[in-house]
Amino acid sequence: MDVALRGGTILTMDDGRLGIVDDGAVGVVDGRIAYVGAASDLDDTTVDRIVDTSGCVVTPGLVNAHTHMPLTLCRGGAQDVPEIEWMRRALAPVRNAMTDADRIAGSRLGALETIASGVTTICEYTSGVADLVEAVYEPLGVRVAAVETINEVGTGHSGDPDDPYPFDASKGDAAEERAEALFEEYGEHALVEPAYGPQALDMVRPERLERLHERATDDDRKLHVHVAQGEREARQIAARYDGHSTVEVLEELGLADDRLVAVHLHGASVDERRRLAESDVSMVGNPSSIAAIDGITPPVVDYGAAGGTVALGTDQAPGPGGHDFNAELRIASLLSKTDRTDPTAFPAWTALRAGTVGGADALGIGVGRLAEGAPADIAVFEPGIGAAPFVEEPFHTAIPNVVFGSPRARDVLVEGRFLVRNGTFVDADPEAAVADAEARAAALFERAEADWRAAGSELVDAVDDGWL
C-alpha cells in the first residue's frame, strides 16, 4: 500500500448517509482507494507511508461543482449593486479588460483558495477552458471538470428584452469545435473530465442543443447549462418559444434527463423543479453568488426534497467573495434556514453530502465516496480554534463543525497525491500566486478605470461618497 491515513473519523458517504467509521483508516494503492475500514484491521507492515489522522475527520475530497475561476482576479469588483447593474455596469468594464495572462492568474488564485478548503474537484465553466487546464489545473494536480462554454449570441441586438437575440452560427460552431477538441485531447485523461457548456437556453439555437444532447447521450458526456437564472432569460425564452418557460423548452427539446446539469434554477417554479428532479436532472446551487448578485437563496432544499441530486458551487468571486468551499457549505445551510424560517433546513450532513457525493454524481465522476476502487481524492480536517471540539460520542461534532466552522483542510489528496499536507501546499506557491494576482489586478483595474466610471454603476457613487 502506498499510503494510509490512520485514525480519526472517516466519513465514507458510501451508505446513502455519511458512512461514519470511528477509529478508521483509508489506504491507497496506485491512486485508488484500496482499503476503508477499522484502523485496527489495517496491516501496517504493508504500508509505505502512514499518515496519522487520529483526532481528525477524513472525508471524500470536496467537489466545487460550478466556478468561473478567471474572474477571481476581479474579486471585490462587483457586489453590493442592483442586479440590473451587476453584469453590464459593474463587472463587464473590468472583465473586458482582462488579458489571457490575467485569466490564468485569476484561475490559479481561485483554485488555490478552493483546494485549501478541501476541494479536490473543480468544475471550471469558461470559454477556452483548455488553456486553463493546461496552464493551471494540470500543473496543480487537481481534478477538473472542464466545461467549454458554448454561446452563439451574435451582435446587433435591439436592446429590447422581449426581442430574441440574433444568433451567429459561426460563433457557435467555433465553440462546439473547441468542445470537441477538448474531448479529443482530454477524453482519456485521469484528472480531466470534459463537458459541454451551452451557456443558457436563450443563447444557443435549439438544433445545436439537440445535437449536443444526442452526442452527450451516445458518448456518456454531460451538458452543464445555466437554467432559469431570472427575468431576462425568461423573457427571451418566452419571446422565442411562444410564451413557454425555460424548463418547458428543456423538456420539449428532450434535454431534461440525466445528461443535464442545471445550474441555478431559482427562476423555475417548484413544480418545474420537481419535474426536473424526477427526470434525473442534477442541479448546482451557488448560494453566496446568487445571494450577492440577486438577493436570492438557491432552491437546494426543495430540489433535494423532490429526490434530485444537489451539488454546490462557488460560481464567481465578484459577487460571493471567493472559493472557500467550506464557507459555501455554511452559507448554503444558513441561507436555506432563513429562506424557510426553519432551523432544520439543509443540515450539516446534507451540506456535506451535497459538497461531496452530490457534486460527484452531478458531474458524473466517480469521486465523492471513500470506497474501494474509487480515486483516492480525500480531505482531512483537524480541530483548530475555529472548529474544535471534535467529539465522537454521543455524536460527531466534527460534522457540524466542519460545515459551520469552515476550517481549511489539513491535508488534501488527489489520486493519492498530497496537494496540501499539514496546511501547506506541497508544490504550489500561494505567495507567488497572490503576488502575481496583486500586480496584475492593479494593472487591470487601472486599464478598466475609465470604462468603469463611464458605465456609471452605483459603485461609482459609493466611491465618490467615501464608502469604497
Added chain:
Amino acid sequence: MDVALRGGTILTMDDGRLGIVDDGAVGVVDGRIAYVGAASDLDDTTVDRIVDTSGCVVTPGLVNAHTHMPLTLCRGGAQDVPEIEWMRRALAPVRNAMTDADRIAGSRLGALETIASGVTTICEYTSGVADLVEAVYEPLGVRVAAVETINEVGTGHSGDPDDPYPFDASKGDAAEERAEALFEEYGEHALVEPAYGPQALDMVRPERLERLHERATDDDRKLHVHVAQGEREARQIAARYDGHSTVEVLEELGLADDRLVAVHLHGASVDERRRLAESDVSMVGNPSSIAAIDGITPPVVDYGAAGGTVALGTDQAPGPGGHDFNAELRIASLLSKTDRTDPTAFPAWTALRAGTVGGADALGIGVGRLAEGAPADIAVFEPGIGAAPFVEEPFHTAIPNVVFGSPRARDVLVEGRFLVRNGTFVDADPEAAVADAEARAAALFERAEADWRAAGSELVDAVDDGWL
C-alpha cells in the same frame, strides 16, 4: 513613538464613512493612537518600531458585541434542530454538565478564534463573568465588555407559557451584587468595561430593571438586554404586563434610551424598532446564531435605516458554529440581501462600520475609530489566497474582500500591544487551548450522554440514523 504601522490603506471610520487614507500610517504612544495620516508625513526617526503594512488594509480592531464564550466548548452540540427543541432538549443536557474549568476552556477557545479574525473587543455576557475576565480575558490582553447576567426566575413554574415565571428576588439580589462587585473591581481597568446584563424583560422584576437603569444613568453604565427574542418571551410579557409587548414595557419603564443595548430585536415590529432607534437605543444583531437557531435574519437593515446604531455579535457557538467575526460580517450581508431580495442590502462598508464603530458606540467604549487619542486597538489584513487582490484604484477592493473573503487578521493590536503578529499569536498558545478543549469536551459530552439521549431531541434520531 512606540510603534508605527506604515503603508497600505487605512480605514479610520472617523468621518461618518470609512475614512479611507491611501499610503497611510498609524502611530502609537503609550497604548494610544498618536498619529493617523499620510505615511510620507510620518517622522520615522521618532519611531521605536516600524511595522510595514504596505499592501494591507488597516482597520480599527473589530468589536464582537455579543458572545457567550463558555459555550464554545459545546460547539457542534446543538444545531439543525427545531427552535422549540434547541435550548432544552439539545443544548441544556450538555451545558448543564459543564464545570467551571470547562467554561474557562470554552471561553479561551472562542476568544482565540475571534481575536484571530481581527477582534480586539469581546463583549462577554455570562453569569459570573468576573471569573472569565480573570482566567481568560485579562491573560489574553484583549479588551472585554464584561456583562454580568441578572436573572431572577425562580423554580416551580407551571410550564404553561402564558403563566408568568415565579421570581426569586434573592437570586436577583445575588446577581446584582456580582454586577456591583464587577464595577468595583474593574471599573477603572483599562481593558475591562463592566455592564449590567438583565437577561430579558420577562426574567427580571420591573423594580429591579428601573433601579439598574437609574444606576446606569447616574454612573454612565450600559444595560445589555436580550429584547424581543420570540414567541416565548412575547407570551410571558403579555401575561405579566396586561397584554403589552416587550418594547412597550421597555418604554413604559423608561428603559428605552441610550443606556440600553438591545440584543436580537427580531420579535419587535418595524415600528417598535424605529421607535427604539429614535430613542438612541443600540442594537446587536447575531446573524449566524439567529439564522441557525430560529431560521431568522436579524433586522439590522431596518434598524440602520431608522438611524439606529447597529452592532454585530457571534453569540454562541452551538448554533452559529463559532466566533470568526469576519465570517459574521459576510453572513450579515448575505442574509440581509436574501431577506430583502436586494443585493444592495447591508453592503460591505456598512458591515465594516457595524463591526467596528457600531460595536464600540453600542458598548460605549471609545474604540472603533482610528483617531488621535483613541486606544490603539487595530487590525491589519493582508491579501491572501482568499481575499486578494487588494486594489486601491479606482476603488478599494479590500473593503468587500475583507468582508466577503473573511481572511484572518495578519496583526491584531490592543492598546498598542501585538496579540497577533504575522498571523501568529505572540503570547497565547492556540494549540494548547485546542488540546485542552478537545480533552474537556470529550469528557463533558460523555458525562452528558445519558441526559442528552433522554431529552430526545431530533438529533438523537439523526445519530441513530447514521447522519451525525
